[in-house]
Amino acid sequence: MTATLSTQVSIAEALTAVAPEGLPFRFTAYDGSAAGPEDSPIHMHLATERGLSYVLTAPGDLGMVRAYVQGDLEIKGIHPGDPYGLMKMMLNHLHFQRPTPSEALRIVRGLGWSHLKPPPPPPQEHLPRWRRTFEGPRHSRGRDRAAIHHHYDVSNTFYEYILGPSMTYTCAVYPSVNATLEEAQAEKYDLVARKLDLKPGQRLLDVGCGWGGMVRHAAREYGVKALGVTLSAAQAEWAQAAIKRDGLEDLAEVRFSDYRDVSERDFDAISSIGLTEHIGVRNYPSYFGFLLDHLRPGGRLLNHTITRPDNRYRSTGAFIDRYIFPDGELIGSGRIIAEAQDAGFEVRHEENLREHYALTLAAWSENLVTHWDKAVAEVGYATAKVWGLYLAACRVGFERNNTQLHQVLAVKLDATANAHFPLRPTWGS
Template sequence: MTTLETRVSIAEALTAVTQDGLPFRFTAYDGSAAGPEDSQIHMHLASERGLSYVLTAPGDLGLVRAYVMGDLEITGVHPGNPYGLMQMMLNQVHFHRPTPAEALRIVRGLGWSHLKPPPPPPQEHLPKWRRTFEGLRHSRTRDRAAIHHHYDVSNRFYEWILGPSMTYTCAVYPSLDATLEQAQAEKYDLVARKLDLRPGQRLLDVGCGWGGMVRHAAREYGVRALGVTLSSAQAEWATEAIERDGLTDRAEVRFLDYRDVPEWDFDAISSIGLTEHIGVRNYPSYFGFLLDRLKPGGRLLNHSITRPDNRYRSTGAFIDRYIFPDGELIGSGRIIAEAQDAGFEVRHEENLREHYALTLAAWSDNLEAHWDEAVAEVGYPTAKIWGLYLAACRVGFERNNTQLHQILAVKLDPNSNAHFPLRPTWLS
C-alpha cells in the first residue's frame, strides 16, 4: 500500500483502498484523478458534501447518497441505464478494508471536518423508530408503509418501466428474441399450468401487484380470481383494468393485507413476488395461512427472489433504504423447508435466474427510452435511483448473487392423495 502523507488527495485515498485500481476515470473537486484517462465512463466527486457522504455512511450507501444529491456525477452511461458502470463496479472494483492505522491516516489526510454526516436525501426511507422497536418489523402498519414507499411511486411511472403488462416480477423468456410482453404472458401461463387451473376454480393471488395474474387466470382459464395488495395505487389500477377487460364477473383485486383475507377453500394460490416482503421469521405463519386457505388437493405456486445459499444476511443499505424497506432474502432450501414444515408437500422447484437478468435489461431499456417522461413524473433523483437499482440487480442475477425460484407445493387431502399427475403437463 502506498504510504500516505499528512495531506491526502481524494484519488489517493480511493486507490489506497482498492486492490487492482479503477477500470474507469475518477476525478474529484480537489483536482486529483485516478483510473484510465481514455475510459468512456467518468465518475466525478464534485463537492465536500459528497466526500462527507462517502466517509460517513456504510458500504455503498455513501456513494448512493452523493449520487442522489448530485455530489457524485457520472458520465459515459445513461442515468436510466448505467449497466456498464454497474458491471465495472461489481465485477472489476475490489475494495479492501484498511487497517485502523491506515484508516486513521486517510481520514486525517482528508480532514476531520468530513466526518460530520450530512442529512440523508429525502428519498431515503428509514423510520426513526426502526432500531428502537425492531420487533415492529413486518407489523401490518409497518408493512403498509414499506409497500407504500416502493409501489405507490406513480402508476404512470411504472407503466413506462414495465410496459403494457404492468408486471413487476420476473418474466419467463420462451426464446432470447421474445419481447418483454411475450415473456410476461409466458410467466403467467407457466404459473397457471403448474397450478393446473381449470374453469370454475377459485384462485387467490397474494401480493397481486397490478392484477396481471388475476386477469390472465380469469381470461385464459375461466377461473374466479381474487387478488390482494397492500398498495392502494396498484389496487386502483388493477380494478380499472379488470373493468376495461370485461372481467368483473370473474376477477377482483382488493386493497388488503393477505393476512386479512376472509375466504377459504381456494383451489389454488399464487404468490408472485410477495415472499421477499414478509420476513424470514414469518415464513411459518405465512405458509400456515396459505395452507389453511387451500382445499385438500389445492396447489400453491410460490415465486420469489432468493439467495444462492441459505445463510441469512441483510439486503444491504441501498436496497433497504431506497428500494425495498424491510425486504429479506434467503435461499430456496429454507423456503422449501418452511413450506414442508407447515404441512405442504413440495412437488417441484426451478431456478429462473437468467430470466430475471433479461427482464431487468428490458425494464432498464424502457426507463432509458422514457427518461424525460420519468424525470418529469417523479423527479431526477428518484429516476436516477431506479436506473441504478435496475442495473445493479441485473448484474446481481448475472453473477448468481441472487436467484429466482418457483416452488410448487400441494396440500394433501385426508387420504394422502395429492391428485398430482405422474407427468405434469408443463414438463411435456
Template structure:
C-alpha cells in the same frame, strides 16, 4: 514533565509555534488509500485530482465536497449510492437509466480495502474531523431499521404497509413507463432471448396457470397481486374467478380500473388487503408471485399455513420469489436495497423455502430456478426507463429515477453473477389419506 508533555502533543513541532496540519489529501489520494492497485475506471474530482486510465470508457466524478462526505461517512455502496442519488457522484459513459455497464466494470475494476489505522488517521487529520459528520441523506432514503421499529415490530401489519407504500406507491404512471403494458413487476419467463418483455410476461402467467392446472369456473387467490396481472390473465385466458389482494392502495385502484376496462368484472377483483385478512374461503389454487420477499423468515410458518387454510383439499400453491444463492449469506438485503428499495425485505435460500412449505403440511411437487430470466427481465425494464427517461424524471424527480436505474441494473448484475436467484415452488394440499390430485407426471408445459 511539562516540557515533555508539550513536545509529545505537538508531534515534533517547534515549541512556541503552531502545530502544522498535515497536507490536505486529494480525492485521488483517498482512492489510492482504499483500493488495491490502480482502478480500471477513471475517477476524477472537484479538486482537480484524477486516477485511473485516461482512456477508460467508464468514469466516476466526485462533483463536490458533500459527495466526498457521503462516501467517507458511509463507506461502501450506501455512501456511493447517496452521493449518486443526490447528484454529487456522476457516472460517466452510461445512461443514468441503465448504469449496468458501469456497475459491471466497477465490480472487477475497483477493489476496495480498509486502509491501515495509521494511514486512515493521517487522512482524517488532513481532511479535518468535520468531514466525518454525515450529510443528511437524500429524501428518497427510508429511515434506518432502528427508527422503523418505532412504528412496530418487523412485519407487523402497520410496518409492512409502510414498507410497501415506500416502494410500490411511487407513481402508477411511472410504473406504466418502466414495466410496460403488462404492468407486471415480477420475473418474466423467456422461451428465447428474442422474446419481447410482454411475450415473456405472458409466458410467465401461462406457466403459473399451467402449474396450478387452472380451468374455467375454478377460484384463484393471488396474494401480493400487484397491479392485477395474474388475476386479469387467469380470468381472461382461463375463465377463472380470481381474487387478488395487495397492501398498496394505488396498485389496487389501478388494478380494479383495469379489470373494469377489460370487461372482466364478472370474474376478477382486486382488494386493498393484507394477505392475513384475505377471506377464508376455499380456493382451488393460490398464487404468490413476488410477495414472500416481504414476509420475513420467522413468519414463514404462519404465512404458508394461512395459504394452505385457503385451499380446498387437493388444491395447488405456486410460490414464486427471489432467493439467496446460499444459506451462509445474510437474509437481510444490503444497505442500499434496505434504505432505498425494499425496507425490511428478507431473502431465504431455496432449501429454507421448500422446508417451510413442506412443514406447513403441503406436499412439494416441483421446484425450478428462473435466475437468468430475471436478469433478462431487469434489462428490459432498464431499457424502458432509458426510453422514457425524461417523462419518468418529470413524473417522480431525478433522484428517484436514479434510484430505479441503479437498483434495476445492480439487481440484473446480481442475478447474472448468481448472487441471488428466483425460485418457483409448486405444492399441493394433500389429504390425510394421501390424495393430492397431482398426476403421475406434470400436467403443464415448461
C-alpha cells in the same frame, strides 16, 4: 498498503490507497486530483465536499449512492437510466481493501476531520431499520403497509414507463432470448396457471397481486374466479380499473388488503408471485400455514420469489433496504421448501429462473431509458436515477448468481394423502 500518504491527502490518493489494484474508470475530484485510465469511456467526478462527507460517513455502497442521488457524484459515459456497464465494471474489476485503523486515521486526518459530519440523507432514502419502530415491530401489519407504500406507491404512471403494458413487476419467463418483455410476462402468467392446473369455474387467490396481472390472466384465459390482494392502494386502484376495462368484473377482483385479512377459504389454487420477499423469514411458518389453511384438499400453491444461492441469512444491503425494499428479506430455496413442508405442504416441483430475471431487468432498464424524460418529469431526476441504479445492480446480481428466482409448486394433500397430481408434469416448459 501500496500508497504512502502525506499529512495532506488528495481525494484520488485516498481512493487509490483503498483500491490498491487500481481503478477501472477515470476518477476526478473537486480538489483537482485524478486517478484511473485517462481513456476510460466512464468518468466519475466527485464534485463537492458534501459528496466526500457522504462517502466518508457511510462507507460502502450507501455513501456513494447518497452522493450520486444528490448530484455530488457525477458519472459521465453512461445513461443514468441504465448504468449497467458501470455496475459490471465495478463488480468485476474494482477491489477495495479495508485499511488498518492507523491507515484509516491518516486518510481521514489528511482529508479533514470536518468531513466526518454526516450530511442529511437524500429525501428518497427511507429511515434505517432501528428508526422504523414508530411504524410498528418489524413485519407487523402497520410496518409492512408503510414499507409497501414506500416502494410501490411511487406513481402508477412511472411504473407504466418501466414495466410496459403488462404492468408486471416480477420475473418474466422467456420462451426464447428473442422474446419481447410482453411475451415473456404472458408466458410467466401462463406457466403459473398451467402449474396450478387452472380450470374454468375454479377459485384462485393471488396474494401480493400487484397490478392484478395474474388475476386478469387467470380470469381471461382460464375462466377462473380470481381474487387478488395487495397492500398498495395505488396498485389496487389501477388493477380494478383494468379489470373493468377488460370486462372481467364477474370473474376478477383486486382488494386493497393485507393477505392475512382474506376470510374466504377452500380456494382451488393460490399464487404468490413476488410476495415472499416481504414476509420476513421468521414469519414463514405463519405465512405457509395461512396459505395451507385457505386451500381445499388437493389444492395447489405456486410460490414465486427471489432467493439467495444459499440458505445463510444475511441482510439485503443498505442501498436496497433504504431506497428500494425496506425490511425485505431473502433466503435460499432450501429454506423456503423446508418451511412449506413443515407447514404441511407436499412439494412437487421447483425450478430456478435466475437467467430469466436478468433478461427481465435488462428489458425494464431499456424501458426506463426509452421513457427517461417522461419518467424524470413524473418522479424527479433523483428518484429516476435511483431506479436506474437499482435495476442495473440487480441485473448484475442475477447474472453473477448473487440472487436467484425460484418457483416452488406444492399441494395440500387430502385425508387419504392423495395429491390429486398426475404421474408426470403436464405444464410443459
